[in-house]
Amino acid sequence: MPTNPYNGQTDLGIGLGLRVPHYRHILEKKPVCDWFEIISENFMVDGGRPLEILDSILEQYRVVQHGVAMYFGNADPLNRDHLKKLKRLVKRTNTPWLSDHLCWGSVDGRCSHDLLPMPYTLSVAKHTAEKIRQARDFLEVPICVENVSSYAEFTQNEMTEWEFLNEVVERADCGILLDVNNIYVSSQNHGFDPFEYLRAVPHHRVGQIHIAGHTRLDHVILDTHDHPVPDPVWELYAAAIQNTGSTATLLEWDDKIPSFDDVHAEALKANRYLHEHTHA
Amino acid sequence: MPKHSKPTATFMSTPTPSQLRTNADLRQLQRTMAAALMQPLTRKDGLATSTQVDFITPNDRMSGFERLEIYARQYWFRLLDCLYDDYPALRVLLGERRFHQLCRDYLAQHPSTSWTLRNLGSALPAFLTEIKARDVARVEWAQTLAFDEALKKPLRIDDLLGSDPSTLHLGLQPCVVLLQIDHAVDHFITAMKKADADVRGSASQAMSEAPTRASIAKAPRLKRERVHLAVHRHDNTLYFKRLAPESFAMLAALRDGLTLADAIEVALAEASPDTDWPAQIRDWFTEFSQLGWFIKSPHKS
Ligand SMILES: [Fe+2]
Numbered sequence: 001m002p003t004n005p006y007n008g009q010t011d012l013g014i015g016l017g018l019r020v021p022h023y024r025h026i027l028e029k030k031p032v033c034d035w036f037e038i039i040s041e042n043f044m045v046d047g048g049r050p051l052e053i054l055d056s057i058l059e060q061y062r063v064v065q066h067g068v069a070m071y072f073g074n075a076d077p078l079n080r081d082h083l084k085k086l087k088r089l090v091k092r093t094n095t096p097w098l099s100d101h102l103c104w105g106s107v108d109g110r111c112s113h114d115l116l117p118m119p120y121t122l123s124v125a126k127h128t129a130e131k132i133r134q135a136r137d138f139l140e141v142p143i144c145v146e147n148v149s150s151y152a153e154f155t156q157n158e159m160t161e162w163e164f165l166n167e168v169v170e171r172a173d174c175g176i177l178l179d180v181n182n183i184y185v186s187s188q189n190h191g192f193d194p195f196e197y198l199r200a201v202p203h204h205r206v207g208q209i210h211i212a213g214h215t216r217l218d219h220v221i222l223d224t225h226d227h228p229v230p231d232p233v234w235e236l237y238a239a240a241i242q243n244t245g246s247t248a249t250l251l252e253w254d255d256k257i258p259s260f261d262d263v264h265a266e267a268l269k270a271n272r273y274l275h276e277h278t279h280a
Numbered sequence: 281m282p283k284h285s286k287p288t289a290t291f292m293s294t295p296t297p298s299q300l301r302t303n304a305d306l307r308q309l310q311r312t313m314a315a316a317l318m319q320p321l322t323r324k325d326g327l328a329t330s331t332q333v334d335f336i337t338p339n340d341r342m343s344g345f346e347r348l349e350i351y352a353r354q355y356w357f358r359l360l361d362c363l364y365d366d367y368p369a370l371r372v373l374l375g376e377r378r379f380h381q382l383c384r385d386y387l388a389q390h391p392s393t394s395w396t397l398r399n400l401g402s403a404l405p406a407f408l409t410e411i412k413a414r415d416v417a418r419v420e421w422a423q424t425l426a427f428d429e430a431l432k433k434p435l436r437i438d439d440l441l442g443s444d445p446s447t448l449h450l451g452l453q454p455c456v457v458l459l460q461i462d463h464a465v466d467h468f469i470t471a472m473k474k475a476d477a478d479v480r481g482s483a484s485q486a487m488s489e490a491p492t493r494a495s496i497a498k499a500p501r502l503k504r505e506r507v508h509l510a511v512h513r514h515d516n517t518l519y520f521k522r523l524a525p526e527s528f529a530m531l532a533a534l535r536d537g538l539t540l541a542d543a544i545e546v547a548l549a550e551a552s553p554d555t556d557w558p559a560q561i562r563d564w565f566t567e568f569s570q571l572g573w574f575i576k577s578p579h580k581s
Contacts, residue, residue: 049516123303
C-alpha cells in the first residue's frame with residue numbers, strides 16, 4: 001500500500017522527527033533515513049539559522065510538515081497570518097501532505113500553546129470539519145488530522161472519541177495521522193479498549209502513523225515522547241498496520257533525546273512489524 | 281502587543297453550556313477552560329481551589345479538578361520554560377527567585393496572543409521598571425529578533441554612488457537591531473556565557489540536557505555605561521557591535537525614514553567640530569555596507 005489521496009500518493013517508509021540535537025549529525029554524516037518530519041511552526045520565520053538548516057536538509061531528504069498551531073477545533077476562525085506563513089513554508093518544502101491535530105488551543109486570541117481535547121458532539125464535529133476544508137482549500141495540499149492524547153473529557157460529550165474522529169474526517173473528506181501512542185495513552189486515562197478504537201477508524205483514510213513513548217504516573221499516563229516505544233504501543237501498531245497496510249510511520253522523540261542512531265534504531269524496529277503484519 | 285486584562289477577570293461569571301449546539305456554546309466552553317488554565321497557579325503549583333470544573337468528567341482515579349489541573353500545569357510550565365530560554369541573562373541578573381516570580385507576574389498580565397511562542401517575551405522589557413533589568417531584557421529581546429528576522433538583499437556601496445543625499449532613503453536590515461542602553465549588557469552577556477561554558481566544560485556529560493533549569497551561573501558585574509549597540513546576525517551567527525553615538529544616530533534616522541542628508545544632520549547635531557566628519561562618514565558607509573546592513577528603503581527611494 002498505500003499510496004492514497006491523503007498522503008499525496010506517496011509511499012514513504014520510516015521517518016524521524018527532525019530535532020535540534022541531531023542537526024549536526026544529519027548534516028555532517030548524512031545518515032540514510034527515509035524522510036524527516038518537521039514541526040512547521042519552528043520554520044515559519046523570515047530568516048536565520050532555522051531556514052538555512054531546513055534548506056540543507058531539503059537538498060538531501062524528503063520532508064513532511066507536521067503542525068501544532070492550526071487548531072481546527074477552535075471556536076474562533078482559522079488564523080490568517082498563520083495560514084499565510086504556513087503556505088509559504090509548504091511551497092519551500094514541497095511537503096506531499098501536511099498534518100495537524102484534532103484539538104483546540106486558543107480562544108479570543110489568547111493562546112495556550114497546548115493541544116487541548118475536543119468536546120465530542122455533532123455540532124462541534126461539523127464546525128471542525130468545515131475549518132479543515134477551509135485550510136486545505138487555502139493551502140492546496142492534502143491534510144491529515146492527528147488524534148491527540150488527553151487527560152480530561154467533557155461532560156458535554158455525546159459520542160466516543162473515535163466516533164467524533166470519524167464524523168470529522170468523513171465530513172472534511174481528509175486523511176488521518178493515526179497516533180497509536182496517543183490512542184493507548186487516552187485508552188488508559190479514560191478506560192476504553194484501544195483495539196475497539198482501532199477497528200472503528202476508517203483505514204483507507206490513514207495517511208501516516210505516529211509511534212512514541214510515554215510516562216506512566218500513579219493515576220494518569222502523560223504523553224511525554226521521552227522514552228522508547230513500549231510494548232503495548234507496538235502491539236497497537238501491529239494491529240493498525242494489519243488494517244491500513246504499510247503506512248508511512250514516524251517515531252516521535254521530543255524530550256531527553258538520545259543520539260540520532262539510537263532514535264533511528266528504535267524507529268526501524270517498526271520494520272519488523274511491517275514485514276510480519278503487512279503483505280509487501 | 282494588544283492591551284490585556286487579567287485572564288481571571290471574566291472567569292466564573294458565565295456557566296458553561298450543558299449541551300453544545302452552536303459555535304457560541306463551543307466558544308463559551310473554551311473561554312471557561314482557557315480562563316481556568318491561564319489563571320495563576322497556587323504557591324504549590326496547583327489549580328486555584330475556587331476553579332469551576334463542572335465541565336470535566338471525573339474518572340475512577342481522578343476528579344475533574346485534578347484532570348484540569350494537569351492542563352493548567354502544562355500551560356504554565358511550557359510558557360515559563362519559554363521565558364527561561366529567551367531571557368537567560370536576565371535570570372542570572374535577578375537570581376532564580378526574583379526571575380521566576382517576574383515570569384509568573386508577566387504571564388498573568390501578558391498571556392500569549394500569538395500562534396508562535398517566539399513572541400511570548402516581546403513585552404517583557406517594557407514590563408520591567410528597574411532600568412538595569414530592563415536594559416538586559418531589551419538586549420535579549422533584540423537577540424530573539426536578530427536570530428530569525430529577514431536578511432534582505434543588501435545594497436553595496438557601488439549601488440549608492442552618485443545618489444543625491446537630499447533625496448536618498450536607505451533601509452536597515454530587519455536582523456539588525458539598534459539599542460541605546462545605560463549598562464554594558466553586551467559585556468555582561470559575554471562574561472556570563474564564558475562563565476557558563478567553563479562550568480559546562482568541567483561538568484562534562486552531566487550537562488547534556490536542555491540548559492533551561494540548569495543551575496544558575498554567578499552573575500558577572502553589570503557596569504553602568506551609556507552604550508550604543510547593534511545586535512545583528514552575520515552568517516547566521518549573532519554579534520554585538522558597539523557604535524559611536526553619531527553613527528548610531530545616523531543609522532537610527534535612516535531606519536526611521538529620513539533622507540541621508542537629514543540623517544547625517546541629525547547625527548552630527550552635537551558633534552565635535554574637531555573631527556573630519558566627511559572622512560568618518562565614508563568609513564561608516566564602507567563598513568556598514570560590507571556588513572550588508574543597508575537595504576532598499578521600505579519608506580521610499
Ligand atoms: Fe503524534
